[in-house]
Amino acid sequence: MIIGIDFDNTIADYTGVFYRVGCALGWLPESVGQSKNEVKQYFIDLGNEAKWTELQGIVYGKEITQARPYPDCLDTLKQWRKQGHTLKLISHKTRYPIIGERVDFHVAATGWLEANGFVGKIDAPFEKTDLFFNETKEDKLLRISTLDCEIFVDDLESIFNHALFPAQCKKVLFNTRSNDPTLVPVQLWSDIPDKL
Template sequence: MRIGIDFDNTIACYDGVFHQAALERGLIPPDLARDKNSVRDHLNGSGRKDDFTELQGYVYGARMELVSPYPGFVKFVGAARRAGHDLFVVSHKTQHPILGPKHDMHAAARSFLVGRGLTGAKPDQIDPENVFFELTKDEKVARAHDLACDVFIDDLPEILSLGGFPPRMRKILFDPQNQFATEAGGFDRHISWAAISADLTRDRA
């Protein structure tokens, strides 16, 4: 199979990262909840939406060393490659932040994949040539179409609902917070990479 995989919040797990980065920059009180949405809502609700926009660029461009792959993803990559599947990272993000220093967020994401041992020349890694960061959602979908993906895995129902994917492609919603149980119509939904691995590779070890 040819399996396309989103990057942010599908491979890269930002749990606690925005909280840590916001504390470093003095943007939030230390007792604020650690999830990204709480940081966003606090800043937006206090009239500092631009601070959150700049914080995103800071995390995605300069602090990816704080980020880890979701539990089970490294094992999934190895199992999928052993099963003979081709893996593609297909994501969308601007190359540079809208506000703040002009970090290269595409380069930072590629460095994350290399640094975590996810891409490389080994048989249990993703080929670096199979990593694509597009500038828009439509370009992301077009890339998945051009790659003839048999499966696409994403954390957002709104992405999987877009037209333009290969017509018979299977869509898997990655929902680790179990927040989209009522919105998964037309998709298969899994809450962990272990479940996805069991589904796509039959590797239950």
């Protein structure tokens, strides 16, 4: 099978990273909640979404090293590859931040994947040629289609509900709750093989 996998918030876990970086920069009071959504809401409530956008650029760029792989993700992907499945990383990620220091997000994410054993090792689940960082959501969806993915794992329901998502591709919604009966929701990577 050809299995497509998203990157941000599907392989890379940013839990607490936006909070820690925001506090270190002096942009957040310590009383703000530690989740990404709580940090985002803090800036929205201040009417300062530009600062949130800038913080995202810092986290997805030079501070990406603070992210951690989700538990069991690497082992699950290695297992799939050993079983003969073809794995493709397909992410919607702009190349550079809209605001702030010009850091190449594609290079930063590739470096993170190498540092965490997803690329560049004999038993790594991906080759560099399996990594597809797409500038737009539409480009990501078209890539899922052109690579003939039979399964796709993503944390965003909006990807699965988009008109461009290929009808024949099985949807695995990671770490997100949903009332959509067409989605296969999973909380842990170790649960995905059982759902397939």
